[in-house]
Amino acid sequence: MRQRSVLVGMPSDAELSNQLLSTVWLPRSRPAWLGLFGLASAGTCLFVLAITVTLYQGIGAWGNNIPVGWAFAITNFVWWIGIGHAGTFISAILLLLEQRWRTSINRFAEAMTIFAVIQAGIFPALHLGRPWFAYWLLPYPATMRVWPQFRSALPWDFAAVGTYFTVSLLFWYVGLLPDLAGVRDRAPDRARRILYGTFALGYRGSARQHRHYRLYYGLLAGIATPLVLSVHSIVSTDFAIGLTPGWHSTIFPPFFVAGAIFSGFAMVITLLVPARRAFHLENVVTAKHLDNLAKMALVTGWIVIYSYVIEDFFAWYGGERADLYQFFVARMRGPNSAAFWTQQVCNILVTQLLWLRSVRRSPMALWIIAIFINVGMWCERFSLIVISLEREFLPSTWHGYAPTWVDWGLFAGSGGFFLLLFLLFLRYVPIVPVSEVKELKHELAREEAL
Amino acid sequence: MWSGLLAEFETPEAMMRALEEVHRRGWREIDSFTPYPVRAAEAIVGAGRSPINWILFPIAFGGAGLAFLFQWFCNAYDYPLNVGGRPLDSVLSFIPITFETGVLFAAVSGLLVFLLLSGLPQLYSPIFRAPGFERATIDRFWVGVDERDPAFNRREVERAFRGVGATSIVWAGGES
Numbered sequence: 001m002r003q004r005s006v007l008v009g010m011p012s013d014a015e016l017s018n019q020l021l022s023t024v025w026l027p028r029s030r031p032a033w034l035g036l037f038g039l040a041s042a043g044t045c046l047f048v049l050a051i052t053v054t055l056y057q058g059i060g061a062w063g064n065n066i067p068v069g070w071a072f073a074i075t076n077f078v079w080w081i082g083i084g085h086a087g088t089f090i091s092a093i094l095l096l097l098e099q100r101w102r103t104s105i106n107r108f109a110e111a112m113t114i115f116a117v118i119q120a121g122i123f124p125a126l127h128l129g130r131p132w133f134a135y136w137l138l139p140y141p142a143t144m145r146v147w148p149q150f151r152s153a154l155p156w157d158f159a160a161v162g163t164y165f166t167v168s169l170l171f172w173y174v175g176l177l178p179d180l181a182g183v184r185d186r187a188p189d190r191a192r193r194i195l196y197g198t199f200a201l202g203y204r205g206s207a208r209q210h211r212h213y214r215l216y217y218g219l220l221a222g223i224a225t226p227l228v229l230s231v232h233s234i235v236s237t238d239f240a241i242g243l244t245p246g247w248h249s250t251i252f253p254p255f256f257v258a259g260a261i262f263s264g265f266a267m268v269i270t271l272l273v274p275a276r277r278a279f280h281l282e283n284v285v286t287a288k289h290l291d292n293l294a295k296m297a298l299v300t301g302w303i304v305i306y307s308y309v310i311e312d313f314f315a316w317y318g319g320e321r322a323d324l325y326q327f328f329v330a331r332m333r334g335p336n337s338a339a340f341w342t343q344q345v346c347n348i349l350v351t352q353l354l355w356l357r358s359v360r361r362s363p364m365a366l367w368i369i370a371i372f373i374n375v376g377m378w379c380e381r382f383s384l385i386v387i388s389l390e391r392e393f394l395p396s397t398w399h400g401y402a403p404t405w406v407d408w409g410l411f412a413g414s415g416g417f418f419l420l421l422f423l424l425f426l427r428y429v430p431i432v433p434v435s436e437v438k439e440l441k442h443e444l445a446r447e448e449a450l
Numbered sequence: 451m452w453s454g455l456l457a458e459f460e461t462p463e464a465m466m467r468a469l470e471e472v473h474r475r476g477w478r479e480i481d482s483f484t485p486y487p488v489r490a491a492e493a494i495v496g497a498g499r500s501p502i503n504w505i506l507f508p509i510a511f512g513g514a515g516l517a518f519l520f521q522w523f524c525n526a527y528d529y530p531l532n533v534g535g536r537p538l539d540s541v542l543s544f545i546p547i548t549f550e551t552g553v554l555f556a557a558v559s560g561l562l563v564f565l566l567l568s569g570l571p572q573l574y575s576p577i578f579r580a581p582g583f584e585r586a587t588i589d590r591f592w593v594g595v596d597e598r599d600p601a602f603n604r605r606e607v608e609r610a611f612r613g614v615g616a617t618s619i620v621w622a623g624g625e626s
Contacts, residue, residue, distance in 0.1 A: 215503060219506065
């Protein structure tokens with residue numbers, strides 16, 4: 001019975017296919033859906049507006065100013081890219097570990113990854129100041145005969161994020177092939193059969209295709225695993241190779257990776273709970289899935305808490321005055337310390353509610369906690385970046401920071417754009433990997449028979 | 451498989467029995483079509499483990515090596531720039547891009563190799579026109595014997611399929 005709880009009941013393969021593929025063609029125009037879609041579109045418009053203002057006026061439209069040169073853009077970048085990590089964790093690492101509860105949520109989580117990485121990529125490009133020269137990061141034979149500086153962290157980020165996006169997209173698309181073929185063969189109208197059939201590339205599940213398919217999919221999982229760990233490690237080196245108090249620490253790569261997966265699991269819960277309800281997925285996305293997601297959030301949350309403690313310990317044990325001031329005065333009592341305290345409450349205190357079984361089994365409670373974690377993780381990046389820069393070594397350079405409406409517009413707008421992409425995904429792509437769920441069901445049935 | 455005789459089964463177990471039977475009777479141009487991978491079938495259709503990993507291995511390491519050499523060429527040889535007296539050929543700072551490029555090469559060329567090996571994209575095949583075959587991606591398990599098999603004999607294949615309890619037997623492809 002324990003194993004069975006990743007799938008409720010024993011629906012037939014045809015029933016499962018109908019339930020999970022029909023989301024692609026059934027009409028959906030309830031007011032709630034239209035409202036959400038309108039909200040996402042409005043957010044996207046705001047995003048475009050804020051980007052336009054940024055391009056027109058330059059980044060002077062933002063609150064950034066020396067010494068706080070990074071602020072919102074990099075906070076948003078780190079936050080979005082971190083969110084992506086849980087998607088890869090679920091789809092790749094849990095696949096290698098043969099975790100069955102990954103099956104019905106991996107498509108979902110990967111879509112989240114791709115859309116989050118898209119948002120993440122926009123911010124550093126805008127932050128360049130002259131985004132139309134972003135191609136200077138590419139090594140191309142320029143007429144000036146200069147090359148990018150590969151000893152700097154910026155080209156590392158470029159390579160890491162670019163590779164991460166490409167590999168995530170491939171992983172997602174290859175996983176989709178059997179289900180696209182399913183829609184091709186099941187959709188009621190000809191237009192969809194042609195459209196999805198084209199994307200399915202003629203896949204027909206023959207044994208001669210499957211043997212390559214399985215191995216390539218497994219290989220992608222295998223290379224996505226070190227990749228996902230490398231991406232946030234590289235992001236963390238943007239900070240760790242700098243000398244700024246609060247950044248210059250060797251714990252950053254594991255600290256950032258844990259934080260990324262922690263925030264990503266929160267975002268998976270944030271998206272999964274409403275979608276599960278709207279599409280009546282309770283039989284394939286069961287209480288067991290939510291329970292496991294919550295446990296993962298709790299575990300990674302504790303790694304993050306451990307990192308907080310070690311950061312403070314390093315500062316104290318190192319005895320460097322600027323570090324001591326940063327960790328024990330500036331963050332706690334300096335300007336923008338509200339972000340620090342929000343981070344402490346959300347990430348340390350609220351997360352502890354996940355110890356309770358009743359909370360882990362309640363979608364509503366879980367959803368609210370996940371929102372708190374999302375907020376807390378954003379505040380963590382904000383206080384890490386802004387408060388560190390506000391209080392560098394020389395008190396004569398100290399300066400506060402306040403965002404402008406363009407900063408807020410970009411942040412909220414990226415959320416709107418993310419939601420828009422996600423809603424389009426829910427509408428046009430099979431949201432649960434039907435083929436994998438059927439395979440799982442067959443495995444479960446066989447085990448039960450033994 | 452382009453054209454030949456197809457038989458439908460309701461469970462992967464029944465499909466496996468049929469596949470073993472046609473293999474035992476000596477046909478070799480055979481294939482199965484299933485909604486999800488049935489591993490046991492892969493060995494019987496005469497397709498062992500996919501070589502895809504051995505193809506990607508040198509590509510990944512080649513890509514990584516290329517990235518390393520390229521960074522060295524740019525920053526240490528062709529356009530050396532002294533930044534705070536740091537070494538020009540700094541191996542450590544070349545590692546991130548070296549690794550990422552290796553991964554990128556493996557993943558992208560992997561897709562191409564996978565498509566090439568499995569004969570995709572192939573948007574049309576006479577098999578798709580076989581009545582009932584659309585359930586091969588939903589809930590039915592099919593076995594096919596290709597007519598290109600030198601020992602192919604439509605009547606005998608049909609008899610073999612009937613013997614193992616096929617729920618339907620259809621011909622895919624041109625007239626025969």
